[in-house]
Amino acid sequence: MTLLRLEQVTRTVLPPDQPALTILDGVDLAVEEGDRISIVGRSGSGKSTLLNILGLLDLPTSGVLEFQDRAVRSYSSGERDRIRGQHIGFVFQQFNLLQGRTALENVATPLLYATGRSFWRRRAIAAEMLEQVGLAHRLDSLPERLSGGEQQRVAIARALVRGPRLILADEPTGALDLDTGQSVMAVVEEVATRTGAALIVITHDPTIAATARTRYRLDRGVLSSAETGAEAA
Numbered sequence: 001m002t003l004l005r006l007e008q009v010t011r012t013v014l015p016p017d018q019p020a021l022t023i024l025d026g027v028d029l030a031v032e033e034g035d036r037i038s039i040v041g042r043s044g045s046g047k048s049t050l051l052n053i054l055g056l057l058d059l060p061t062s063g064v065l066e067f068q069d070r071a072v073r074s075y076s077s078g079e080r081d082r083i084r085g086q087h088i089g090f091v092f093q094q095f096n097l098l099q100g101r102t103a104l105e106n107v108a109t110p111l112l113y114a115t116g117r118s119f120w121r122r123r124a125i126a127a128e129m130l131e132q133v134g135l136a137h138r139l140d141s142l143p144e145r146l147s148g149g150e151q152q153r154v155a156i157a158r159a160l161v162r163g164p165r166l167i168l169a170d171e172p173t174g175a176l177d178l179d180t181g182q183s184v185m186a187v188v189e190e191v192a193t194r195t196g197a198a199l200i201v202i203t204h205d206p207t208i209a210a211t212a213r214t215r216y217r218l219d220r221g222v223l224s225s226a227e228t229g230a231e232a233a
Helices: 047-054 075-086 103-113 116-120 124-131 146-161 180-196
Strands: 002-013 021-033 038-039 062-065 089-094 166-170 198-201 214-219 223-225
Touching: 002 047, 021 075, 021 198, 047 166, 047 198, 075 166, 089 146, 103 124, 103 146, 116 124, 124 146, 124 180, 146 180, 146 214, 166 180, 180 198
Parallel strands: 021 223, 038 198, 038 214, 089 166, 166 198
Antiparallel strands: 002 021, 002 062, 214 223
8 A cells, every 4th residue: 555655746945035946856756555765865965855745744845745545735734743643653863852751751752642542551552662672671761861772762662652654764873873773773674564664764874775675865856766775976
């Protein structure tokens, strides 16, 4: 099943007293359930803009954007918010953990917006997710007591605790050393495989990109197929 489809998507902005600036130019992308996709691009290539559109945080200027075969423009802002909360998990380079809250409390936070059994069992569900990422012994630890790799694992657990169908990872290893980064990506892959989620990794790291089954390069707003995980030229 196609989760997300982009066809000839463009995104332009109008800087003050300047001509229109094209950030994305005719992007085509289809994301199926269980896909493993990497998108490599240098700074300024349009990666953040593309991530915002993939995550339904922003709408394209023109072109087709569909989620589960429905045009995203037909959703209200509130509906898009609910889709993100229920079906899309974000893993960022910056951990963005809540200071003064334990690992368990951080991971349980998205479940405050859940309903029914998931809401009432939120602490148990969060504990189970932390166990899956290897942090069962760190439930009561505050962020400042965790290593960088452990903080990223908490952030991953928080992103995945609601069982998203699509995981968007934005430079997820950029703040980590090589070994820790590879370990973190292994955790993301393991959880995505277990839940059947599609995984899109946006990165500048060719090693991380090469692990995806389908690889793309984003350069000056143009998305093209990349046969290897080589760094964007």
